[in-house]
Amino acid sequence: MIPCEQNPSWSDAPFAHGFFGRLGGVSPSPYDSLNIGRSTQDHEANVQKNRSLIAAQLGINNIIHPGQVHGTEILDLSDHLPSDHVVADAVYNPPKSVGLAIQTADCMPVLFAHKAEGVLGGAHAGWRGFARGILESMLQRFQKDGLQSEDISVAIGPAIGPGAFEVGEEVVDAMPEPCRELCAFRHFQTGRWHVDLKQAATMMLRQSGVRDIWVSGSCTYTDKAHHFTHTF
Structure with a gap:
C-alpha cells in the first residue's frame, strides 16, 4: 500500500482519492521514489510504473x-x-x-x-x-x-x-x-x-x-x- 493522505469526510464517497507523496515508487535518487513527472530526467519506464502503481491502488485503469x-x-x-x-x-x-x-x-x-x-x-x-x-x-x-x-x-x-x-x-x-x-x-x-x-x-x-x-x-x-x- 502506497502511503497517501486522504480527506476523512470522503471515506464513504463513491470515488477513490489520495494525495500521494514521494514514497512507494520505483524511481532512484534524486527522484525517489514515486515520481510521476515526465519533465524530469527520470526514466520513462519508472514514471509509467509509478503511475500504474497509483492507478492500481485507486482501482482505475486510466488517469x-x-x-x-x-x-x-x-x-x-x-x-x-x-x-x-x-x-x-x-x-x-x-x-x-x-x-x-x-x-x-x-x-x-x-x-x-x-x-x-x-x-x-x-x-x-x-x-x-x-x-x-x-x-x-x-x-x-x-x-x-x-x-x-x-x-x-x-x-x-x-x-x-x-x-x-x-x-x-x-x-x-x-x-x-x-x-x-x-x-x-x-x-x-x-x-x-x-x-x-x-x-x-x-x-x-x-x-x-x-x-x-x-x-x-x-x-x-x-x-x-x-x-x-x-x-x-
Missing part, C-alpha cells in the same frame, strides 16, 4: 495527466477524453472509469467533489494560478451544470506552508483582497514577506459559498522525506 503551466485553463471531460497530451491546470468531470492527476511540488493540489451527483474536479494552484482565479473558475464550471458551491466539498492537499513560503512584493501584490491583508505577513526576524496559500484558498472558497473544506497540514518544503519540493 489523465495534463501538462500544467500555472494558468486557468480547465480540461472539461464531460463530453470526450483527450486523444493526446493536453495543457491545463484543472480537470473537470472525468468519467467514472477515468482518474485525474494534479501534479505538484510546492503548489496546492485542490480536489472538488459534488458527492450527490458524482461530479469531480481538480486544480493545480500555485500563487500565480490562485491569483489568476483558477479556483473560482472551477466553481463556476460546476455552477454551469447547476451545481452550487454550498453543495461542493473541497480538499486542499499538501503544499508549501507559510513559514517556508518566502516571497517578493510582486506575489503579495498579486493576492486578491482580503487575502493580501489577512494571509500575507512579514517575518518577525527577517522582515521578508511570507504568504499562507492554504489559508488564502480556504478564505476564497468560503467567500464563494463552499462550506465543506478539508486542508492538509503537511508542508512539502519542510517535509522533504515524504514530499517532493522544488529542492527535491
